[in-house]
Amino acid sequence: MTASLTLQDLYIYPIKSLGGIRLSESTTERRGLRHDRRWLLVDERNQFLTQRQNPAMALLRLAPAYNGFLLTHAQRPDLLPLYIPFEATPERTLFVTIWDDMVFAWRGTPEADEWLTEALGKVCRLVYMSDMVRRDVEPELNPEGQLLSFADEYPFLLIGQSSLDDLNGRLTESVLMDRFRPNLVVSGGPAFGEDTWEQFQIGDVTFRAVRACGRCVMTTVNQQTALKSAHGEPLRTLASYRTIGGKVMFGQNLTVSGRGQLRVGDTVELLSVKP
Structure with a gap:
């Protein structure tokens, strides 16, 4: 009998590459979960910033607030919480x-720019992607014209808990799921079972698993301390058994058919598998 699949966790990352927020429910939209990666930090040349080059961004944490979020620094209590609408x-x-794309953005407040510049020790600006912006998901794989937020490649990322358990069974020191920044975590089923999925449904929302997600050095950053692994873990171990086409794969990039509601505990129904 096939093990039942359940939506175990839901996460959004309101400001790209900063701390995530675990939700009990969320709404799917064209660009991803509502409020996911609609804000971005850029440098003085308006180039996007991430933990790849700035691991200290992991210490900037977000929490829900009325009509927005509160931003804090995990190691700087002198920096008062900053409200982000x-x-x-x-x-x-x-x-x-952002990567190969140049997009129109709205500026945040001067106060936010000053707070973030002080927090990271480098000049940076906070910008927002409005609904008027068109940033397309890979058109060759998505003829339906899916849109993207400031996420790297796709509106949604899914990882099976069994896949992380498999990885941790091979590591000297276990890592948390936050290293991989998924939106959806599913429990049940075998390790890397999500690699075979094509169409599946959660609640009243139908997803399509387009392709596996190639992982980078950002997975070596401890999200609690902002320190990089001296041994390149867990990427090094992942590379030993999850390298496909020269990329280290972990998780599935998804698109969605329309707007709907997701709740932790929802059943995941597999509709079709990849040929």
Whole structure:
């Protein structure tokens, strides 16, 4: 008998590459879960910033607040919590670069820029992606014209808990799921069973698993301490048995058919598998 599949966890990352928030329920939208990665930090050249080059970003944590979020620094109590609204206003705008894309963005407040510059020790600006921006998911794999937030490649990332358990069984020191920054964590089923999924449904929402997610050095950053692994773990171990086409794969990139509601504890129903 096939093990039942359940939505175990839901996460959003309101500001790309900063701390995530675990939710009990969320709404799916064209660009991902509501409020996921709609804010971004950029440098003085308007180039996007991530933990790849700035691991200290892991120490910046977000918590839900009324109509927005509260941003704090895990090791700097002298920095008072900063309020970040769900959305910016179009009063100040600029173009920002994220990977190969240049997109229009709305500026956050000068106070936010000052707080973040002090927190990270480098000049940075906070920007917001409005619904007017068009940033397409890989068109060759997504003819339906899916849109993207400031996420790297796809609106949603799913990982099976069994897959992390398998990895931790091979490591000297276990790692937490937050190293991999998924939106959806599913329990039940075998390790890496999600590699075979094509169409599946959670609640009233239908997802398509498009392709595996290639992982990078960011997975070596401890999200509690912002320190990088001296031995390149867990990426080094993952590479020993999860390298496909020169990339280290962990998790599945997803698109969604429409808006709907997800709740932790929802049943995951597999509709079709990849040929």
